[in-house]
Amino acid sequence: xxxxVVLAAVFLSGAALMSLxxxxxxxxxxxxxxxxxxWGSLISVFLGGLAIGAILGGRLADRxxxxxxxxxxxALGGVVALSIPLYSDAVLDYMFPGEGAPLPEEWGAGxxxxxxxxxxxxxPDLRWPxxxxxxxxxxxxxxxxGMVTPxxxxxxxxxxxxxxxxxxxxxxxxxxxAIVGTLGTTFYLITxxxxxxxxxxxxxxLVGLGLxxxxxxxxxxxx
Amino acid sequence: xxxxxxxxxxxLAAWVTILAAVPGASSEDSIIRYDRESRYYRIQVVDYPAxxxxxxxxxxxxxxxSSMILADPARLDLKYSQAMAAALALxxxxxxVLVVGLGGASIPKFLQKYYPELELDIVELxxxxxxxxQDYFEFRGNAKTRVFVMDGRMYLKRAEKQYDLxxxxxxxxxxxxxHLTTVEFVQLVKSHLKPGGVxxxxxxxxxxxxxxxxxxxxxxxxxPQVYLLPAAQSGNIIVFGAMADEPVTPKEWVLRAEAIVRxxxxxxxxxxxxxxxxxxxxxxxxxxAVLTDDKAPVNTLRHExxxxxxxxxxxx
Numbered sequence: 001x002x003x004x005v006v007l008a009a010v011f012l013s014g015a016a017l018m019s020l021x022x023x024x025x026x027x028x029x030x031x032x033x034x035x036x037x038x039w040g041s042l043i044s045v046f047l048g049g050l051a052i053g054a055i056l057g058g059r060l061a062d063r064x065x066x067x068x069x070x071x072x073x074x075a076l077g078g079v080v081a082l083s084i085p086l087y088s089d090a091v092l093d094y095m096f097p098g099e100g101a102p103l104p105e106e107w108g109a110g111x112x113x114x115x116x117x118x119x120x121x122x123x124p125d126l127r128w129p130x131x132x133x134x135x136x137x138x139x140x141x142x143x144x145x146g147m148v149t150p151x152x153x154x155x156x157x158x159x160x161x162x163x164x165x166x167x168x169x170x171x172x173x174x175x176x177x178a179i180v181g182t183l184g185t186t187f188y189l190i191t192x193x194x195x196x197x198x199x200x201x202x203x204x205x206l207v208g209l210g211l212x213x214x215x216x217x218x219x220x221x222x223x
Numbered sequence: 224x225x226x227x228x229x230x231x232x233x234x235l236a237a238w239v240t241i242l243a244a245v246p247g248a249s250s251e252d253s254i255i256r257y258d259r260e261s262r263y264y265r266i267q268v269v270d271y272p273a274x275x276x277x278x279x280x281x282x283x284x285x286x287x288x289s290s291m292i293l294a295d296p297a298r299l300d301l302k303y304s305q306a307m308a309a310a311l312a313l314x315x316x317x318x319x320v321l322v323v324g325l326g327g328a329s330i331p332k333f334l335q336k337y338y339p340e341l342e343l344d345i346v347e348l349x350x351x352x353x354x355x356x357q358d359y360f361e362f363r364g365n366a367k368t369r370v371f372v373m374d375g376r377m378y379l380k381r382a383e384k385q386y387d388l389x390x391x392x393x394x395x396x397x398x399x400x401x402h403l404t405t406v407e408f409v410q411l412v413k414s415h416l417k418p419g420g421v422x423x424x425x426x427x428x429x430x431x432x433x434x435x436x437x438x439x440x441x442x443x444x445x446x447p448q449v450y451l452l453p454a455a456q457s458g459n460i461i462v463f464g465a466m467a468d469e470p471v472t473p474k475e476w477v478l479r480a481e482a483i484v485r486x487x488x489x490x491x492x493x494x495x496x497x498x499x500x501x502x503x504x505x506x507x508x509x510x511x512a513v514l515t516d517d518k519a520p521v522n523t524l525r526h527e528x529x530x531x532x533x534x535x536x537x538x539x
Contacts, residue, residue, distance in 0.1 A: 030402040030516050033348065033374030034395060036262065098380045104371050118364030120353060123373035194518030 002067060003159050005216050006152045009074060009209055010170055013148040014177025015184070016202045017141075020081055021046050022185040023202070024138055026195045027084075028130070031092045037130050045134035046142045053146020060147065061154035067217035070151050075210025077144035082203030084137060085196050091136045095129040145206075149174050256359060261351035264396060268359045276300065277359065279327040281396040286427070288394065289327025289360070296361035297336040298490040303425055303459035304329050305491045306452040306500070310388050310423040312480040312493065313450075313465055317341060317387040321415070323375035323403075324393035325352055328362035335365060337489055343368045344386075346378045348393070376408055385417045391424035399426070401519045404438055408516075409445045413464070422446070422464045429458060434524040437511040438462065439504060444513045451502040462504070473501040 024042050032038050060069070104121060153160070153167050160166025189198055256277070257268035264281040270293075271278065279289040290300040299305045307330060311317060318341065322330055325347035334341055347353055350372045356362035364370075371378050375393050389412055393403050402408060412422055424442070428435055439462055442449050446464030448471070453460045465471070480494040511529075514521070 034400040120370045191520035191523045196517050
């Protein structure tokens with residue numbers, strides 16, 4: 001039982017992570033354009049979150065690991081995902097203000113030179129603001145979801161048998177979940193439910209998963 | 224041994240030659256003038272000497288962005304750009320215009336030549352496209368023309384200026400980016416129109432599909448008057464939104480177009496085009512949902528057939 005729920009948690013948190021990333025692109029594009037900068041920023045934030053989460057999750061797992069703690073991490077990730085629509089507009093506007101911002105005419109006039117004196121205004125540099133949006137909106141949930149894999153490995157360490165094969169299995173399962181989350185979201189879910197519902201559904205799935213782990217924890221007899 | 228090496232080299236050479244010959248190398252029909260990767264597109268400028276044309280492609284396989292008659296650079300060559308020009312007859316007296324999406328600058332050059340008094344602002348995402356227009360498409364500046372290099376929505380959100388005409392032609396190769404299709408964007412466009420202002424938007428699809436209808440519905444939800452000019456066989460349709468209380472009849476629109484072309488040759492018959500293609504959509508029932516930032520499944524809708532769309536005298 002424990003093994004099954006932990007593996008389910010690994011798979012679904014991998015799926016939710018990538019689903020959130022895809023939703024992130026839809027959230028950011030209206031304000032920052034369909035630019036490769038947006039893709040680069042968000043992917044980096046999610047990878048960074050995974051890295052930090054892996055280190056933190058590993059450390060936490062060494063201090064009295066418990067199933068309910070993994071459940072708490074997942075539920076917390078879910079709550080953060082649920083809360084994103086509440087402040088996403090404010091964050092986008094803070095990093096690249098709309099109202100009251102400098103007019104496009106003031107963003108640095110170009111005039112790309114002599115050819116017919118074409119007057120050209122160049123855009124502001126949005127690389128760091130875009131990365132900032134990614135960090136503010138998605139670093140916390142991706143750190144939390146990044147903690148799941150090492151924590152799960154620790155919980156199952158006795159059930160896994162060979163350590164190499166066991167850790168490989170968990171890591172592989174998480175990545176397969178990520179693929180399912182990516183394709184499921186881009187091929188179907190974005191079309192069916194739109195961005196806000198997608199965030200909500202991911203959040204609810206994670207909260208539900210956290211509760212399920214806590215219940216299994218309570219139902220399991222202590223040693 | 225030596226024979227094998229020679230044969231191997233020969234085979235390799237043959238393979239490389241084949242590869243080099245396949246992807247759009249210059250042939251008798253076409254000469255590639257420019258072919259470079261920009262931050263957003265693969266920009267190609269191709270001459271077709273037999274037709275006397277120069278075309279702009281964002282990847283050749285993905286349609287023509289713009290076409291120029293070499294002998295007459297300011298002429299509107301593509302049917303869709305001619306249909307866009309009908310906006311000039313929908314408005315009584317345009318003083319300024321915003322063009323979103325530069326392409327090969329065909330519409331800006333046309334406006335500079337035939338409407339020299341018009342203030343012309345252009346928003347284009349890709350700085351390389353601006354450069355290519357100057358270097359290959361005879362696009363020149365003047366005191367009334369300004370170019371803003373940025374995303375169209377980004378510009379509109381921050382600009383204060385209002386326009387008589389807004390012409391939307393922002394294509395990422397073969398599709399409009401979703402954030403330039405939604406009701407939030409169309410409302411932003413509306414908020415930058417002066418009283419009596421007109422917006423024209425180019426939609427290009429391979430076939431009538433649900434995205435077309437959803438976008439028409441989105442215009443319907445935003446503007447008091449909505450018209451359609453399908454540009455014959457090219458697959459483009461131009462949708463017009465107007466800030467007027469009463470719809471304009473085809474007769475009125477044609478009369479105004481005739482007034483525009485009176486006494487000069489703009490290279491095509493604007494009045495005839497309007498008279499032939501006019502459709503009023505203001506009260507037409509469209510069975511699709513409005514596109515929103517939250518839910519704009521443009522990629523899926525584009526591949527789906529419309530549920531039903533009663534076409535009164537629609538395009539052939």
